[in-house]
Amino acid sequence: MNYVNDVSPMHRAPENLALWLPKRGRKFEAGPAPYTRPGANELVVRTRAIGLNLVDGIPGFAYRLVVPWLTFPAVVGGDVAGEVVAVGPGVDRFTVGDRVLGHALGLERSQNRAAEGAFQHYVILMAHVVSPIPDSLSFQQAAVLPLQLSTAASGMFQHDGLGLDLPTADPADRGETVLVWGGSTGVGSNAIQLARNAGYRVVATASPRNFDYLHSLGAAAAIDRNSSEAVDELVAAIGEVPLAGSLAIGNGSLPKVMRVAARAPGTKRVSCAAPGLVTRMLALRAPRGVYVSSIWGGSLKDNEVGPAIYTDFLPTALATGAYRAEPEAEVVGHGLEAIPAGLGRLRDGVSAKKLVVTV
DSSP, X not given: OOOOOOOSTTSOOOOEEEEEBOSTTOOOEEEEEOOOOOOTTEEEEEEEEEEOOGGGGOOHHHHHHHOTTOOSSBOOOOEEEEEEEEEOTTOOSOOTTOEEEEEOOTTXXXXXXXXXXXXXXXXXXXXXXXXXXXXXXXXXXXXXXXXXXXXXXXXXXXXTTTOOOOOOSSOOOOSOEEEEETTTSHHXXXXXXXHHHTTOEEEEEEOGGGHHHHHHHTOSEEEETTOTTHHHHHHHHXXXXXXXXXXXXXXXXXXXXXXXXXXXXXXXXXXEOSOHHHHHHHHTTOOTTOEEEEOOGGGGGGSTHHHIIIIIIHHHHHHHTSSOOOSEEEEEEESGGGHHHHHHHHHTOOSSEEEEEEO
């Protein structure tokens, strides 16, 4: 492949193709898109694999609630893996040809531009939410990480979330427990690994068929999320190793996690991955002393957590095997035109997998 380092305006821009969302509630349409040159602290990546997330395919009315600022026509999508084709001023961690994964931030209020949406051949990424990937990691497997990793990290490490200590290459045992309700989800899979790499013991929930998967990620105990005694079983599993914080992931998780946090020793802080309005409404019924915060995955771009994860931790952790790109990628098609059908399948529900489209 001929890589293009187009920092200089003298270079001819490559032809770009995107999957456009013309208006709220309209169907996706594939078509030409402008090629945007990188600005300061930005990269251009030639997309090779795209991970699919529920937020990418929400109905038009839901866009008004979740991302009311989004301007149309839009290019959405958050998960990218591919090759660097251009670097902007101030970028010294990457060179043309590097294999990377990155969190595309086009949906963010502060960004809100089609050039930063993942559903296209050439995407602008902010350099501090991009990580190199080892040759042993395929693009399709790398694409499972970005948004789910960012969401878990934002909820766990930001000061307005759980405020946990950051992961390191050689974590000390902190003598505290992190509860992850929804451990087999994409966010949960990353939360378990991040917590373990930060030195915390993990207790998590899932369906029994995924217990071995949770243990392989580092969970010390796995509890059936569908058990009528799940709250009691979690309190018992936490035991006397106090909570450092709790994550509520998945429909119906927050009320149960709040009950566990109220009863177990340790911190009463809970971070919830549900939409902000839902979290705020449910938090009105939190037991006394339990504090609930809402998670927004893209928020780490604006604080120390973004570079701490993508620059300081993830590159070495992936290269050494201390961190796995999980859950397993399932390729559901090739080309941007395969994305809408993949999103339809995602809405039907998947377990311990991440749907990916290659490009």
